[in-house]
Amino acid sequence: MREINDNENTCLDMIEETLETDITSYELIKTENIYDDEIDIVYRGYTFNRGNEDYKIAISPTGLIKCVSTDIPNQLIIEISNSLIDLLNSIIVDTDD
Numbered sequence: 001m002r003e004i005n006d007n008e009n010t011c012l013d014m015i016e017e018t019l020e021t022d023i024t025s026y027e028l029i030k031t032e033n034i035y036d037d038e039i040d041i042v043y044r045g046y047t048f049n050r051g052n053e054d055y056k057i058a059i060s061p062t063g064l065i066k067c068v069s070t071d072i073p074n075q076l077i078i079e080i081s082n083s084l085i086d087l088l089n090s091i092i093v094d095t096d097d
Contacts, residue, residue: 004033004042011061012044015087019046022083026050026076034058036066048076063088 004012012033020028030047043058043066055076058066063084068077 002035002040008042008061011063012042012059015059015061015063015084016044016046018083018087019080022086023048023076023079025079026055029054059084 016028016031026048027050028046029049030045032045034043034045035041036043041060043060045056045058048055048057053071054069055072056069057072057077057080058068059080060066065077065080065084
């Protein structure tokens with residue numbers, strides 16, 4: 001297992017900040033870095049809570065969703081996906097200026 005590099009960490013931190021801001025109907029209660037040695041990438045696992053239920057999702061530094069809990073609500077996936085799309089679009093717009 002290798003350490004997370006600065007680029008991966010920066011991207012994952014941006015994603016985390018965006019999710020914390022955008023996802024208001026669920027609480028982000030835990031994050032952890034997960035190393036995939038098959039493709040040499042670090043994902044960040046996010047645990048969201050609502051009521052008595054926890055839902056997990058893993059996202060790459062490029063914003064790709066690697067996996068989700070089998071019982072994750074569709075609405076949460078939609079909110080996360082929209083948040084990731086909005087973040088990536090804002091980065092594209094910023095680089096065009």
